[in-house]
Amino acid sequence: MDSSRSAKESGDIAIPVREIKSLKSGKGGPPVPTTVRLGDQPPPAAGWKRGVGIIDLVLRIFAIAATLGAAAVMGTTSQNLPFFTRFFQFQASYDDFPTFTFFLAGNAITCAYLVLSVPFSIVCIVRPHIVGARMLLFLFDTLALALTMAAASAAAAIVYLAHNGNPNTNWPALCQQFNEFCPRVSGAVVGSFLAALILVVLVVLSAAALRRN
Known part of the structure; x- marks a missing residue:
């Protein structure tokens, strides 16, 4: 909650990206949400x-x-x-x-x-x-x-x-x-x-x- 609030105050945009990791057994693992932050750019x-x-x-x-x-x-x-x-x-x-x-x-x-x-x-x-x-x-x-x-x-x-x-x-x-x-x-x-x-x-x-x- 604190990290998201600080991200909003700083102007960064958090984009959730789902990354699928494949296991050696061939079974797909659960999607792991990651966060990509865009740098501060003037509008x-x-x-x-x-x-x-x-x-x-x-x-x-x-x-x-x-x-x-x-x-x-x-x-x-x-x-x-x-x-x-x-x-x-x-x-x-x-x-x-x-x-x-x-x-x-x-x-x-x-x-x-x-x-x-x-x-x-x-x-x-x-x-x-x-x-x-x-x-x-x-x-x-x-x-x-x-x-x-x-x-x-x-x-x-x-x-x-x-x-x-x-x-x-x-x-x-x-x-x-x-x-x-x-x-x-x-x-x-x-x-x-x-x-x-x-x-x-x-x-x-x-x-x-x-x-x-």
Whole structure:
């Protein structure tokens, strides 16, 4: 009774095997039950969740790079255009547009969150059956996705107007003059959308891992 109880607690599986021993006289002896113990092996779900955790960590690092790059490019974007003399200039800077300021803040907040979430992602690799850390990542990844998508979408609308203008409202196409400003802000917006796409994948992975619990 004690041995079976200890076997259940240790996770071993006892498989009864009947072994028939033949006697020299030709009479079959009584079946002797033997016990074969399988070694402690992680269940298949644990290996699958550990793989999900590794993918989660790699994608999280890529998302950090994407949001950091988008925020850095936007925050350093500025261009001056000389007009008549060098003392009278037109200037375009990201902080001239409140939308771009919101874009910078949103990507910076998402980047900071992703850096803080890396230890939780590592915990999900070491302990694949943990639920609390995975649930926190799922919730905050969703919030970060909403913030990043809102910032990227708002900035994309301004970039579209800067490239094409709007004749109905007499909005000129600024990118015809500011040929350095527009490509930089456009690249920052692309990087932010890439980060949003990675966050979508992270949310789906967390949901799949929680579903298997």
